[in-house]
Amino acid sequence: MPSSKTDRLPAGEDASVWQVLLIAAGDALVVILTFLVMFMGVGQLSAEAGLNAVQTALMTSLTVAAPAQAAAMQILGNEAVASAAWAAGVVAVIIVNLRFIVMVASILSRLPETSFWRGLGGVGLISASSFAVILPRLMDDPPPRPILYCGLVGLMCSSSAVIGAVAGHQLAASVPVLVGASLGAMIPIYFATLIAKQRKKRPLMLNAFFGALLVPFAAPFMGSFALLVLPLAVAAISMLVDQRQDKGA
Amino acid sequence: MFSNWQFWALAAGAGLGTLALRIVPLVARDAIGGERIREFFDRAGYGILGGIVATSALRSGQGLYEGDPVLGSVVALSCVLAAFALSVWKGGTIVPTLLGLAAFVAAGFLYLK
Numbered sequence: 001m002p003s004s005k006t007d008r009l010p011a012g013e014d015a016s017v018w019q020v021l022l023i024a025a026g027d028a029l030v031v032i033l034t035f036l037v038m039f040m041g042v043g044q045l046s047a048e049a050g051l052n053a054v055q056t057a058l059m060t061s062l063t064v065a066a067p068a069q070a071a072a073m074q075i076l077g078n079e080a081v082a083s084a085a086w087a088a089g090v091v092a093v094i095i096v097n098l099r100f101i102v103m104v105a106s107i108l109s110r111l112p113e114t115s116f117w118r119g120l121g122g123v124g125l126i127s128a129s130s131f132a133v134i135l136p137r138l139m140d141d142p143p144p145r146p147i148l149y150c151g152l153v154g155l156m157c158s159s160s161a162v163i164g165a166v167a168g169h170q171l172a173a174s175v176p177v178l179v180g181a182s183l184g185a186m187i188p189i190y191f192a193t194l195i196a197k198q199r200k201k202r203p204l205m206l207n208a209f210f211g212a213l214l215v216p217f218a219a220p221f222m223g224s225f226a227l228l229v230l231p232l233a234v235a236a237i238s239m240l241v242d243q244r245q246d247k248g249a
Numbered sequence: 250m251f252s253n254w255q256f257w258a259l260a261a262g263a264g265l266g267t268l269a270l271r272i273v274p275l276v277a278r279d280a281i282g283g284e285r286i287r288e289f290f291d292r293a294g295y296g297i298l299g300g301i302v303a304t305s306a307l308r309s310g311q312g313l314y315e316g317d318p319v320l321g322s323v324v325a326l327s328c329v330l331a332a333f334a335l336s337v338w339k340g341g342t343i344v345p346t347l348l349g350l351a352a353f354v355a356a357g358f359l360y361l362k
Contacts (some may be wrong), residue, residue: 030346050251055260062264072263076251086255090262097267099297105274106294109287119275126271128301135294178361181313182354185325188306189332189349195298196336196345207292211299216307227304231296235289 015144023143024152030190031129035160036167037183042066043168045073053169060165064127064158068096099228103131110138111146122147125154127161129187136194203238210234302329313357320360328353 025032039060046056046069063069072089104123111122126134130153143149198204211231218226280286303326310325311318332349336342 051256051260055256059260059263063267065267068263068267072259076259085251086259086262089259090266093263094266094270097270100267100270101273102290102293103297104271106290108274108278109290116275119278120272123271123275124268128297131294132298132301135291135298139291177313178354178357181309181357182350184309184312185306185328185353186346186350188302188309188325188329189353190342190346191298191302191305192329192333192349193336193342193345195295195302196333197342198295199337203288203292204295207296208299208302211296212303213299215300216303219304227297227300231293231300234296235292238292239285239289 017145017148020143020145020148021152024149025156027133027137028130028153028156030186031133031157032160034183034187035129035157036164037180038066039161039164040168040171042069042073042161043165043170045070046165047169049073049076051169053166056165056169057162060162061158062125063093063097064125064130064154064161065093065097065100066161068093071096095225096223098225099128100126102228102232103128103135107131107134107138107150110135110142111150114147118147122150123154124151125158126150127154127157130154130157132191132194133157136197140197203242207231207234207238309353314360317360324356325353328356 042060043056046059051059059069059072071092075089075092076085104126107123107126108119111119114122134150134153137143137149138146195205195208211234214230214234215226218230222229306325306329307322310321310323312321314321314324328349331352332345335345335348339345
Protein backbone atom coordinates (compact mmCIF):
# COMPACT_ATOMS: atom_id res chain seq x y z
CA MET A 1 0.00 0.00 0.00
CA PRO A 2 1.22 3.56 -0.62
CA SER A 3 3.31 4.81 2.26
CA SER A 4 5.67 7.61 3.14
CA LYS A 5 8.56 5.12 3.15
CA THR A 6 9.22 6.03 -0.47
CA ASP A 7 10.37 9.47 0.67
CA ARG A 8 13.62 7.83 1.70
CA LEU A 9 14.12 6.08 -1.60
CA PRO A 10 16.27 7.54 -4.33
CA ALA A 11 14.12 9.29 -6.91
CA GLY A 12 14.37 8.59 -10.63
CA GLU A 13 16.26 5.95 -12.52
CA ASP A 14 18.89 5.25 -9.85
CA ALA A 15 16.52 3.21 -7.67
CA SER A 16 17.13 -0.53 -7.81
CA VAL A 17 14.63 -3.03 -9.16
CA TRP A 18 14.35 -4.44 -5.65
CA GLN A 19 13.30 -1.09 -4.21
CA VAL A 20 10.67 -0.61 -6.89
CA LEU A 21 9.51 -4.20 -6.40
CA LEU A 22 8.98 -3.57 -2.67
CA ILE A 23 6.88 -0.49 -3.34
CA ALA A 24 4.87 -2.29 -6.02
CA ALA A 25 4.32 -5.36 -3.80
CA GLY A 26 3.20 -3.19 -0.88
CA ASP A 27 0.75 -1.27 -3.05
CA ALA A 28 -0.64 -4.36 -4.79
CA LEU A 29 -0.85 -6.63 -1.73
CA VAL A 30 -4.59 -6.22 -1.20
CA VAL A 31 -5.31 -6.89 -4.88
CA ILE A 32 -3.00 -9.93 -4.93
CA LEU A 33 -4.72 -11.50 -1.92
CA THR A 34 -8.15 -10.80 -3.34
CA PHE A 35 -7.30 -12.09 -6.82
CA LEU A 36 -6.08 -15.40 -5.39
CA VAL A 37 -9.61 -16.07 -4.15
CA MET A 38 -11.66 -14.14 -6.71
CA PHE A 39 -10.12 -15.92 -9.71
CA MET A 40 -10.79 -19.35 -8.20
CA GLY A 41 -14.36 -18.75 -9.31
CA VAL A 42 -13.16 -17.92 -12.82
CA GLY A 43 -11.12 -21.14 -12.85
CA GLN A 44 -14.16 -23.15 -11.80
CA LEU A 45 -16.29 -21.61 -14.55
CA SER A 46 -13.56 -22.24 -17.05
CA ALA A 47 -13.30 -25.91 -16.06
CA GLU A 48 -17.07 -26.29 -16.38
CA ALA A 49 -16.96 -24.69 -19.84
CA GLY A 50 -14.32 -27.22 -20.96
CA LEU A 51 -11.07 -25.22 -21.04
CA ASN A 52 -7.98 -27.00 -19.73
CA ALA A 53 -5.67 -25.51 -17.11
CA VAL A 54 -3.15 -24.13 -19.65
CA GLN A 55 -5.89 -22.43 -21.68
CA THR A 56 -7.30 -20.99 -18.46
CA ALA A 57 -3.86 -19.68 -17.46
CA LEU A 58 -3.26 -18.15 -20.91
CA MET A 59 -6.62 -16.41 -20.99
CA THR A 60 -6.33 -15.14 -17.42
CA SER A 61 -2.73 -13.93 -17.71
CA LEU A 62 -3.49 -11.53 -20.57
CA THR A 63 -7.12 -10.69 -19.81
CA VAL A 64 -6.97 -10.23 -16.00
CA ALA A 65 -10.67 -9.40 -15.91
CA ALA A 66 -13.00 -11.71 -14.00
CA PRO A 67 -16.26 -10.19 -15.33
CA ALA A 68 -15.08 -10.47 -18.94
CA GLN A 69 -13.94 -14.06 -18.50
CA ALA A 70 -17.17 -15.00 -16.75
CA ALA A 71 -19.12 -13.49 -19.66
CA ALA A 72 -17.12 -15.55 -22.17
CA MET A 73 -17.74 -18.75 -20.21
CA GLN A 74 -21.42 -17.98 -20.07
CA ILE A 75 -21.50 -17.60 -23.86
CA LEU A 76 -19.73 -20.97 -24.28
CA GLY A 77 -22.61 -22.51 -22.40
CA ASN A 78 -25.20 -20.90 -24.68
CA GLU A 79 -26.28 -23.54 -27.19
CA ALA A 80 -27.84 -20.94 -29.51
CA VAL A 81 -24.39 -19.71 -30.55
CA ALA A 82 -22.60 -23.05 -30.26
CA SER A 83 -20.86 -23.09 -33.65
CA ALA A 84 -19.34 -19.62 -33.29
CA ALA A 85 -19.30 -19.52 -29.50
CA TRP A 86 -15.55 -19.01 -29.26
CA ALA A 87 -15.70 -15.93 -31.52
CA ALA A 88 -18.70 -14.56 -29.61
CA GLY A 89 -16.72 -15.10 -26.39
CA VAL A 90 -13.74 -13.16 -27.73
CA VAL A 91 -15.99 -10.28 -28.81
CA ALA A 92 -17.68 -10.25 -25.39
CA VAL A 93 -14.31 -10.06 -23.61
CA ILE A 94 -13.16 -7.20 -25.85
CA ILE A 95 -16.39 -5.26 -25.33
CA VAL A 96 -16.29 -5.71 -21.54
CA ASN A 97 -12.64 -4.63 -21.51
CA LEU A 98 -13.02 -1.52 -23.69
CA ARG A 99 -12.70 0.52 -20.48
CA PHE A 100 -9.02 -0.52 -20.38
CA ILE A 101 -8.34 1.99 -23.16
CA VAL A 102 -9.30 4.89 -20.89
CA MET A 103 -7.45 3.42 -17.92
CA VAL A 104 -4.23 2.93 -19.88
CA ALA A 105 -4.52 6.41 -21.41
CA SER A 106 -4.89 7.89 -17.94
CA ILE A 107 -1.80 6.07 -16.66
CA LEU A 108 0.28 6.76 -19.77
CA SER A 109 -0.29 10.49 -19.45
CA ARG A 110 1.58 10.31 -16.12
CA LEU A 111 4.52 8.23 -17.33
CA PRO A 112 7.69 9.61 -18.89
CA GLU A 113 8.25 9.35 -22.66
CA THR A 114 9.63 5.94 -23.58
CA SER A 115 9.85 3.41 -26.41
CA PHE A 116 6.86 1.36 -27.49
CA TRP A 117 8.23 -1.86 -26.00
CA ARG A 118 9.09 -0.36 -22.62
CA GLY A 119 5.67 1.28 -22.58
CA LEU A 120 4.07 -2.05 -23.37
CA GLY A 121 6.01 -3.64 -20.54
CA GLY A 122 4.64 -0.94 -18.23
CA VAL A 123 0.97 -1.03 -19.19
CA GLY A 124 0.59 -4.35 -21.03
CA LEU A 125 -1.05 -6.11 -18.08
CA ILE A 126 -3.08 -3.26 -16.62
CA SER A 127 -6.43 -4.39 -15.21
CA ALA A 128 -9.15 -2.46 -13.41
CA SER A 129 -7.68 -3.33 -10.01
CA SER A 130 -4.05 -2.61 -10.88
CA PHE A 131 -5.21 0.67 -12.43
CA ALA A 132 -6.90 1.56 -9.14
CA VAL A 133 -3.61 0.98 -7.33
CA ILE A 134 -1.34 2.67 -9.87
CA LEU A 135 -3.18 5.91 -10.68
CA PRO A 136 -3.44 7.26 -7.10
CA ARG A 137 0.23 6.33 -6.54
CA LEU A 138 1.36 8.16 -9.68
CA MET A 139 -0.68 11.23 -8.75
CA ASP A 140 0.04 11.32 -5.04
CA ASP A 141 3.56 10.05 -4.51
CA PRO A 142 5.19 8.96 -7.81
CA PRO A 143 7.53 6.00 -7.34
CA PRO A 144 11.06 5.87 -8.75
CA ARG A 145 11.20 4.22 -12.20
CA PRO A 146 7.43 4.57 -12.70
CA ILE A 147 7.27 2.43 -15.87
CA LEU A 148 8.94 -0.45 -14.08
CA TYR A 149 6.62 0.11 -11.12
CA CYS A 150 3.53 -0.10 -13.37
CA GLY A 151 4.85 -3.23 -15.06
CA LEU A 152 5.55 -4.93 -11.73
CA VAL A 153 2.13 -4.10 -10.27
CA GLY A 154 0.47 -5.43 -13.45
CA LEU A 155 2.63 -8.56 -13.43
CA MET A 156 1.97 -9.33 -9.76
CA CYS A 157 -1.78 -8.85 -10.15
CA SER A 158 -1.83 -10.97 -13.32
CA SER A 159 0.27 -13.72 -11.69
CA SER A 160 -1.97 -13.92 -8.65
CA ALA A 161 -5.02 -14.07 -10.94
CA VAL A 162 -3.43 -16.98 -12.86
CA ILE A 163 -2.58 -18.85 -9.64
CA GLY A 164 -6.13 -18.36 -8.36
CA ALA A 165 -7.71 -19.39 -11.68
CA VAL A 166 -5.57 -22.52 -12.09
CA ALA A 167 -6.18 -23.49 -8.45
CA GLY A 168 -9.92 -23.04 -8.95
CA HIS A 169 -9.73 -25.05 -12.18
CA GLN A 170 -7.75 -27.94 -10.71
CA LEU A 171 -9.20 -28.15 -7.24
CA ALA A 172 -12.74 -26.99 -7.98
CA ALA A 173 -12.00 -25.05 -4.82
CA SER A 174 -14.62 -23.11 -3.05
CA VAL A 175 -14.21 -20.88 -0.03
CA PRO A 176 -16.72 -20.22 2.77
CA VAL A 177 -19.29 -17.55 1.83
CA LEU A 178 -18.14 -15.12 4.52
CA VAL A 179 -14.47 -15.42 3.49
CA GLY A 180 -15.24 -14.97 -0.21
CA ALA A 181 -17.53 -11.99 0.37
CA SER A 182 -15.08 -10.37 2.80
CA LEU A 183 -12.23 -10.63 0.33
CA GLY A 184 -14.55 -9.25 -2.31
CA ALA A 185 -15.41 -6.33 -0.02
CA MET A 186 -11.73 -5.61 0.60
CA ILE A 187 -11.38 -4.27 -2.96
CA PRO A 188 -14.00 -1.46 -2.78
CA ILE A 189 -13.03 -0.53 0.78
CA TYR A 190 -9.34 -0.29 -0.13
CA PHE A 191 -10.03 1.55 -3.38
CA ALA A 192 -12.20 4.07 -1.50
CA THR A 193 -9.23 4.89 0.73
CA LEU A 194 -7.07 5.30 -2.39
CA ILE A 195 -9.61 7.78 -3.80
CA ALA A 196 -9.53 9.64 -0.47
CA LYS A 197 -5.83 10.35 -0.99
CA GLN A 198 -6.85 12.92 -3.62
CA ARG A 199 -9.33 14.61 -1.27
CA LYS A 200 -7.82 18.05 -1.90
CA LYS A 201 -8.53 17.81 -5.64
CA ARG A 202 -12.20 18.70 -5.86
CA PRO A 203 -12.73 17.83 -9.56
CA LEU A 204 -11.36 14.32 -9.05
CA MET A 205 -13.55 13.78 -5.98
CA LEU A 206 -16.61 14.99 -7.88
CA ASN A 207 -15.88 12.65 -10.79
CA ALA A 208 -15.36 9.72 -8.42
CA PHE A 209 -18.62 10.59 -6.64
CA PHE A 210 -20.65 10.76 -9.84
CA GLY A 211 -19.01 7.57 -11.12
CA ALA A 212 -20.02 5.79 -7.90
CA LEU A 213 -23.52 7.21 -8.12
CA LEU A 214 -24.31 6.70 -11.80
CA VAL A 215 -22.53 3.48 -12.83
CA PRO A 216 -24.50 1.07 -10.57
CA PHE A 217 -27.80 2.61 -11.72
CA ALA A 218 -26.90 2.40 -15.39
CA ALA A 219 -25.22 -1.03 -15.29
CA PRO A 220 -28.48 -3.04 -15.55
CA PHE A 221 -29.31 -1.22 -18.82
CA MET A 222 -25.86 -0.53 -20.28
CA GLY A 223 -23.91 -3.53 -18.97
CA SER A 224 -20.14 -3.12 -18.94
CA PHE A 225 -20.44 0.01 -21.11
CA ALA A 226 -21.66 1.91 -18.06
CA LEU A 227 -18.16 1.85 -16.61
CA LEU A 228 -16.73 3.21 -19.85
CA VAL A 229 -19.30 5.69 -21.13
CA LEU A 230 -20.53 7.39 -17.97
CA PRO A 231 -17.15 8.36 -16.45
CA LEU A 232 -16.10 9.74 -19.86
CA ALA A 233 -19.33 11.75 -20.09
CA VAL A 234 -19.00 13.07 -16.53
CA ALA A 235 -15.35 14.01 -17.14
CA ALA A 236 -16.29 15.85 -20.33
CA ILE A 237 -19.12 17.73 -18.61
CA SER A 238 -16.97 18.68 -15.61
CA MET A 239 -14.23 19.97 -17.95
CA LEU A 240 -16.78 22.08 -19.84
CA VAL A 241 -18.23 23.48 -16.60
CA ASP A 242 -14.78 24.42 -15.32
CA GLN A 243 -13.92 25.99 -18.67
CA ARG A 244 -17.05 28.16 -18.59
CA GLN A 245 -16.37 29.18 -15.01
CA ASP A 246 -12.81 30.13 -15.90
CA LYS A 247 -14.06 32.24 -18.80
CA GLY A 248 -16.70 33.86 -16.60
CA ALA A 249 -14.18 34.75 -13.89
CA MET B 250 -19.26 -30.04 -27.63
CA PHE B 251 -16.39 -27.85 -28.79
CA SER B 252 -13.12 -28.89 -30.41
CA ASN B 253 -9.88 -28.18 -28.64
CA TRP B 254 -8.84 -25.55 -31.20
CA GLN B 255 -11.95 -23.54 -30.35
CA PHE B 256 -10.94 -23.38 -26.70
CA TRP B 257 -7.44 -22.28 -27.73
CA ALA B 258 -8.94 -19.68 -30.04
CA LEU B 259 -11.08 -18.32 -27.22
CA ALA B 260 -8.21 -18.21 -24.71
CA ALA B 261 -5.72 -16.63 -27.12
CA GLY B 262 -8.27 -14.35 -28.81
CA ALA B 263 -9.58 -12.96 -25.52
CA GLY B 264 -6.05 -12.43 -24.17
CA LEU B 265 -4.58 -10.90 -27.30
CA GLY B 266 -7.70 -8.83 -27.93
CA THR B 267 -7.42 -7.31 -24.46
CA LEU B 268 -3.71 -6.71 -24.98
CA ALA B 269 -4.54 -4.87 -28.21
CA LEU B 270 -6.93 -2.60 -26.29
CA ARG B 271 -4.07 -1.63 -23.97
CA ILE B 272 -1.86 -0.90 -26.98
CA VAL B 273 -4.34 1.60 -28.50
CA PRO B 274 -3.39 4.51 -26.17
CA LEU B 275 0.27 3.52 -26.49
CA VAL B 276 0.32 4.07 -30.25
CA ALA B 277 -1.84 7.19 -29.95
CA ARG B 278 0.31 8.62 -27.21
CA ASP B 279 1.12 11.87 -28.99
CA ALA B 280 -2.58 12.63 -29.22
CA ILE B 281 -3.06 12.25 -25.46
CA GLY B 282 0.04 14.12 -24.37
CA GLY B 283 -1.49 17.56 -23.75
CA GLU B 284 -2.20 18.97 -20.30
CA ARG B 285 -5.95 19.25 -20.85
CA ILE B 286 -6.19 15.73 -22.24
CA ARG B 287 -4.31 14.50 -19.20
CA GLU B 288 -6.71 16.36 -16.93
CA PHE B 289 -9.62 14.81 -18.82
CA PHE B 290 -8.27 11.27 -18.40
CA ASP B 291 -7.49 11.88 -14.72
CA ARG B 292 -11.11 12.84 -14.17
CA ALA B 293 -12.43 9.95 -16.26
CA GLY B 294 -10.08 7.62 -14.37
CA TYR B 295 -11.47 8.72 -11.02
CA GLY B 296 -15.00 8.36 -12.37
CA ILE B 297 -14.15 4.78 -13.30
CA LEU B 298 -12.63 4.24 -9.85
CA GLY B 299 -15.81 5.50 -8.21
CA GLY B 300 -17.84 3.18 -10.44
CA ILE B 301 -15.65 0.18 -9.57
CA VAL B 302 -15.96 0.93 -5.84
CA ALA B 303 -19.74 1.21 -5.91
CA THR B 304 -20.42 -1.79 -8.15
CA SER B 305 -17.98 -4.12 -6.38
CA ALA B 306 -19.30 -3.06 -2.95
CA LEU B 307 -22.86 -3.80 -4.04
CA ARG B 308 -21.80 -7.17 -5.47
CA SER B 309 -20.00 -8.18 -2.26
CA GLY B 310 -22.87 -7.11 -0.03
CA GLN B 311 -25.51 -8.80 -2.13
CA GLY B 312 -23.38 -11.96 -2.36
CA LEU B 313 -23.13 -12.28 1.39
CA TYR B 314 -26.71 -11.29 2.23
CA GLU B 315 -28.39 -13.48 -0.37
CA GLY B 316 -31.74 -13.44 1.41
CA ASP B 317 -31.75 -9.67 1.80
CA PRO B 318 -29.77 -7.97 -0.98
CA VAL B 319 -30.92 -4.47 0.02
CA LEU B 320 -29.53 -4.93 3.52
CA GLY B 321 -26.32 -6.34 2.01
CA SER B 322 -25.96 -3.30 -0.24
CA VAL B 323 -26.52 -0.91 2.67
CA VAL B 324 -23.98 -2.71 4.87
CA ALA B 325 -21.31 -2.87 2.17
CA LEU B 326 -21.76 0.76 1.10
CA SER B 327 -21.74 1.89 4.76
CA CYS B 328 -18.43 0.10 5.35
CA VAL B 329 -16.94 1.66 2.21
CA LEU B 330 -18.16 5.14 3.21
CA ALA B 331 -16.84 4.69 6.75
CA ALA B 332 -13.39 3.70 5.45
CA PHE B 333 -13.44 6.62 3.01
CA ALA B 334 -14.44 9.11 5.74
CA LEU B 335 -11.81 7.76 8.10
CA SER B 336 -9.17 8.01 5.40
CA VAL B 337 -10.18 11.62 4.63
CA TRP B 338 -10.18 12.51 8.33
CA LYS B 339 -7.06 10.73 9.58
CA GLY B 340 -5.23 9.91 6.36
CA GLY B 341 -3.66 6.55 5.47
CA THR B 342 -5.09 3.52 3.71
CA ILE B 343 -4.25 0.46 5.79
CA VAL B 344 -6.03 1.27 9.06
CA PRO B 345 -9.23 2.57 7.39
CA THR B 346 -9.29 -0.52 5.12
CA LEU B 347 -8.87 -2.90 8.06
CA LEU B 348 -11.54 -1.13 10.13
CA GLY B 349 -13.99 -1.03 7.21
CA LEU B 350 -13.35 -4.71 6.51
CA ALA B 351 -13.72 -5.62 10.20
CA ALA B 352 -17.11 -3.89 10.25
CA PHE B 353 -18.19 -5.79 7.11
CA VAL B 354 -17.03 -9.14 8.54
CA ALA B 355 -18.70 -8.47 11.91
CA ALA B 356 -22.00 -7.55 10.23
CA GLY B 357 -21.79 -10.61 7.97
CA PHE B 358 -21.00 -12.87 10.90
CA LEU B 359 -24.02 -11.59 12.82
CA TYR B 360 -26.25 -12.04 9.77
CA LEU B 361 -25.10 -15.62 9.09
CA LYS B 362 -25.41 -16.52 12.79
